[in-house]
Amino acid sequence: MELIHKYNAALYDALKKENSDEVVKLCQDGEKYPDGPLHILTIHGDTVLHMAAYTVQSYLVTELLDLLANRSSYNLTVQNAVGNTILHEAAAFDELLPAAKKMLEMNSFLLLMTNKSEETALFRAAKFGQYQMFTFLDKESLETRAEINAEDFNQFYQKKDNSTILHAAVISGQFEVALKIAKRFEYLVCEKDENGMTALQHLARHSWAFQVRKAGYLKGFIYKCTGVSEDRSIVPESEDPRGWRVPLWEEMKEEMQTYVSAKELAKFLVMKDTESWTDTKPLEGIIVNTEPKKRNPEIPLLMATKAGCEDIVEEILKLYPQAVEHIDDKGRTILHIAIMYRQLEIFEKVEKMAILFKKLIQKTDYEGNSILHMVGKKTEFKNEQRKKTTKKVKNSDPNKGEDNKKDHTLKETNQNLVVQLQDDLLLFERVKRHCSELFYNNVNSKGQTAEQVFVLKTEDLHTEAKEWLKRTSENSSLVAVLIATVAFAAAYTVPGGSDDKTGVPILLNNPLFIIFTVTDVLSLTCTFTSLVIFLSILTSTFRLRDFKHSLPQKLMLGFTFLLLSVAMMMLSFAATVALMIRNKERWTKIALYTVAFLPVTIFVLSYMPLYLPSLKTFKYIIEIIKPYFPHYTGSIKSENETKFWKFIGKSKTKFRSFTIKSRSKFWRFFGKSKAEVPHPDSLV
Incomplete structure (x- = not known):
């Protein structure tokens, strides 16, 4: 042996x-x-x-x-x-x-x-x-x-449990092969497996394949630069391992290729699968019905809505617009599901279908929940995560993947708790505007109104957001105090030293010294401002309604002034380093000042994930101050605009004539002849 x-x-x-x-x-x-x-x-x-x-x-x-x-x-x-x-x-x-x-x-x-x-x-x-x-x-x-x-x-082509080769290809994420199989064996498109699901229904669960569409501006631009056309996938390159390759670039190219294949497969399956999307039952207005005894698989439209697969939703509504009225086994419409799973892009698409939207907002599910109740019943889609593997992997056993099913994990979010709670509050307000008083006060089968459901379901999030905001404000206040200490000390550490007799800085007349002084003062001012804002957050009552506008705005302003103070400190350091080089000081001092940039840069980068989601608060600030400023409304002159011109004591014509004369005088002052003076319209 x-x-x-x-x-x-x-x-x-x-x-x-x-x-x-x-x-x-x-x-x-x-x-x-x-x-x-x-x-x-x-x-x-x-x-x-x-x-x-x-x-x-x-x-x-x-x-x-x-x-x-x-x-x-x-x-x-x-x-x-x-x-x-x-x-x-x-x-x-x-x-x-x-x-x-x-x-x-x-x-x-x-x-x-x-x-x-x-x-x-x-x-x-x-x-x-x-x-x-x-x-x-x-x-x-x-x-x-x-x-x-x-x-x-x-x-x-088909196992005893009725699953087909098309099911297998779609479930394993091999969309390009699945498309070829679907085109070659069209009869397999409508075949259902043991769970009663077609290939289109399985595809609607793969939200990871359609994430390219939700990429930001920068990442979306990189996807377009990969050379993969959305009209038709690129010709596969030869698998030559030689040459230089960037792993991240290759990964993004593969993701784009997957998206293009999944999108084309979705178009074909939607066009050929004329059965699975019709498996639904009618639903009446505000009546509370009993739930069906038999639970059938959801139609592809609702499954795609849950997963946020906008491409599938668009294709289905393009070919079968009447499918927007279909419901799931709990009586929920596409609006119920879109709000519940926070797929707001799909909600907005249905919102543009004005007539149907007015009809759908009146629907309730089998438990009497309106779309406003769904705001409080927030649910994360259990995403089918694809394991990132290369197309051809040597020394690997394909059997190992057979017993390991797809990972079902909650969809993660990079938003902080305050922004999450703010989004929920704003969504509740947005949906409330569409609902009449009847639906706002409507109670479900448990005797709860939409507002009661929302307050109950967001109670934990409210508590966590409050604790997170307190910790963040305390820590940020501590950072602000440290920055203020450094900025205050720097004000008394004059670069180049002072005159022994008069005490006047030696480099007083140097432009770089002025930059150092101004940036140091601005850093100190911004730091104290952010400190005051964070202290105002700590002393607030943290009511639920305060998380809609007040607290997120304060948090955003606090971060803004804190990051500005750090930026001013960096400029102050840069001016100091420039002064040292100009006066030929030791390179050891220059190295020390240069190294000082590293922790400051890391600080800025570490705060960016907290700061960027809060930038949306600017939108709400602009909306608040917008009514106080005149704006052009078209050919009809508003009363406010007329009052504005009367207030400055000039008509529009006189004001334009005055502007033209002022510009002409300006150019003549710099020695321009009348012929050389540009026409005012050319300056616009």
């Missing part, structure tokens, strides 16, 4: 190191390995051929098959612990296509064999997105159609 383990270790080590010659040499040793390439190496029943397939070396697998061909008898149908034959393993890699051809030449029965998951090799090729292998195995299966019965032939 000890010798067997030793022999296995030598062979396993050679496979691990991808030493093909050594593997072939060891398998030729009949005394140590009587079964040769079919020798079982692992506790999972994997033979040498199984393990060779994991290395994705077609040459090695072919050589091992040649060794078997020279034997008088062999059994290629041997299966490992999960029931995979060597053809099952080869089907997971396009690179092993020559080896797969040789396997079928040696034993064509491999094509019909299924593993413990009832998957044929053809099924595995579709599951792992290996289209070349899939095309070859599909062609071979068609040739065997005359030799086998219809039931055995059907297993190539």
